[in-house]
Amino acid sequence: MWDQLPELVLTEIFKHLTRRDQVNSGKVCRSWNQALASPLLWRSVKVIIDVDVCGGFPLAKQLAVKYGQHMRRLELAWSRPYVLPRETRITCNAQAEGGAEFLIVIKEKDVQLQELILTNWVFSSKWGNRGKLLSTLANFLSSQQNLETLSLLNANLGVSDVLRILGATIQSCGNNLTFLDLRGAFKEWHAPHSNPRYLRLLGRLQALVMLSLDYPALSGGTLNALASAAPSMLRTLHISVRDSDSRQHTIANAAWHELSLACPKLIVSYTIMNISHYEDMYYLLLPSVPLGSFQMYSGHVWDQSRSRNFRSTIGLLIMHYTDTLARVMLQLQNNRELLDDLLITLLLRCKQLTQLQYDGILRNLDTLREICQIQADRKTCFRRINVKPRNVSTQNRAILDDISYQYNHVMAQQGVDFRIEDSASVLTFY
Template sequence: MAEPGEQLPEEVLALIFRHLSLRDRAAAARVCRAWAAAATCSMVWHDTTISCDCEREGTLLPYLSACLDHVHNLRLEFEPAREPSRRAATELLTALAVRTPGLRSLRLECRGEKPLFDAGRDILDSVHAICRAACALRHLDLRRLPFTLDDELVLQAARGCPELRSLFLDNCTLVGSVKPDSVLELLEACPRLCALGLHLASLSGTALQVLAAPDRAPFALLALRCACPEDARAPRLPEEAWAAVRRRHPGLAVELELEPALPAESVTRVLQPAVPVAALRLSLSGDTVGPVCFAARYYGATLRALEVRAAASAELDAALELLAARCAGLREVHCFCVVRPSVLHAFRAHCPRLRSYTLKLTREPHPWLPTPVA
């Protein structure tokens, strides 16, 4: 601690203040001019998480207004079912659109109860404003928005954010409204895009051809969520298109998330041998053993994470043991049903890179927490 009358350098104060909550930062800014300067400098605000808990932080808007120009990477949390929280988030995003053309990364996360189906227009309008103004935006993550995302939003991002590197639209919604043509325009308008999250119905064979083009920048991640009725009706993507993308981008990782709404015949269209699946999340109401066996047969060289939500059975245990034997590169496995001891032994014996697992041998109260591997 500095002696009375001494003052820590601004850069040291800034390093301290960046770890404080918004309320504490605001309090520090009222101590003296030196602290105010440190609490509002760019080092404190470059990477920022803001929670729109209006009961505690609703009085901070004047303080935030002075700092918005310094925000480059923002994670914004709010409760869409609570009107004051949603209004605060909307006002903040609108202010960002006006004040911070230098915004680089935006991640929106909804907390609390799920809102009404038709809610969220105010939030989405403010995201539109961000995409129009933040021409330097590189990362936009909307996976935690429960609202229906549409073509208009994707096209706005394509036209307003040519520097995009990642865009995640694979959110929990009842309707998939992003058409494949919009994704094509996005890929053509954002040549440096290297990570994309979509609902399966939004992806087309033509989009895979665009990704496989010789002049395409390296593409690293494709996250596909299969949960909406539109996903269940999506046509099978050509194996040769997947093979071409894999040749062009040998480091490509595909994440597949299959939800209960997906019927068995759709699952067989989604799981294809040529897809380099690195993460597979299964929460199916029907057959889960078949997809696990499929992954063991075709994804042994690429699979790094597996999550299974299913009813316990001897058949599932056997499929998991087979997968453990064939997928030596697995780093995470999480099975949310009781398994027999031989399943745990198989993963510990055959997967030397395993970092954490959820494999319970007896029933326990939820939530089940993963076990780290020492």
């Protein structure tokens, strides 16, 4: 009966098997082997280097040889070293070499990828032959002609290694590369923003549509390189800022202005982690930044010797970005500043706002009533309003029930998912 299942059904089943089980399944019968060879099954492949290319199951020699020509998306990952038994770790120096052999095999088969993702390469430093693997990876990338997406997310490599990978990619397919993710690509203490080779490489990305990077990889020179490379193409710039990046260097408003002129459709996204104080924030929120998304995770450890002054931070959002701001997330747990009035102003003045998530304290529940009335008057156009209050007293519960009763009907008429729940203290508007 199993050998009579349609090939499409078998293919869907095989998608959920491990690589080892897939190979064994192909040995069951002719129909299973034929289903295993379906190109749909091998369009997207994930290889865990220190697991899939080891010992008795050399994935590089068995799967890549048979099905490598179908690959279009490849994820090269490392598992966390400490999840492996001690006796396995002792013999793992050969794993990077096995990963290099895998890349050599698919290069010999002239595999042309559209997407390459490196995952958890921060853990690769635990194994030997890492340099050989990186060299082989750069050599493989030099043979790619159709690559559109390259992600080095959290690779934690040295500047020279990242630039070698990036240089090989740009040399072979720089005119096709549209998505580049460099967040966490460089080791934390490395700041490549002024590296001449780095800036030259960015200046050659003529087809780039979306770029994601950390603040240490951003500078006025970076913005100038992007402006000269892809003035009509660049649409999205994701910037991640962490506490260790705070006040490392600043970028002039003029540089943002020039980039905005060169890339008129550009939208900037900030993700800010563990930075709470206005003096560490204001230099990011310059008037010429075409800010579309602002996410702030304030963390749980704050310097109590300085005022956080969230009011001024939100004030800058309202002052500079009323025409561009579409998404705001403020995680300000245990903040005691009065922000109710600024939340209302944000909703009224930022006409492009489609999502607001506020994790913080409302001083007055009438603020929530006013927010609901703004939606009822169609001054905002959210599709979901979820309120999850925390530490609600009997009196406040009565107020919340009254708000729910007052606005349930009008929200239903507008097709809004409107709920007032318990716990978690999060206001979400979509």
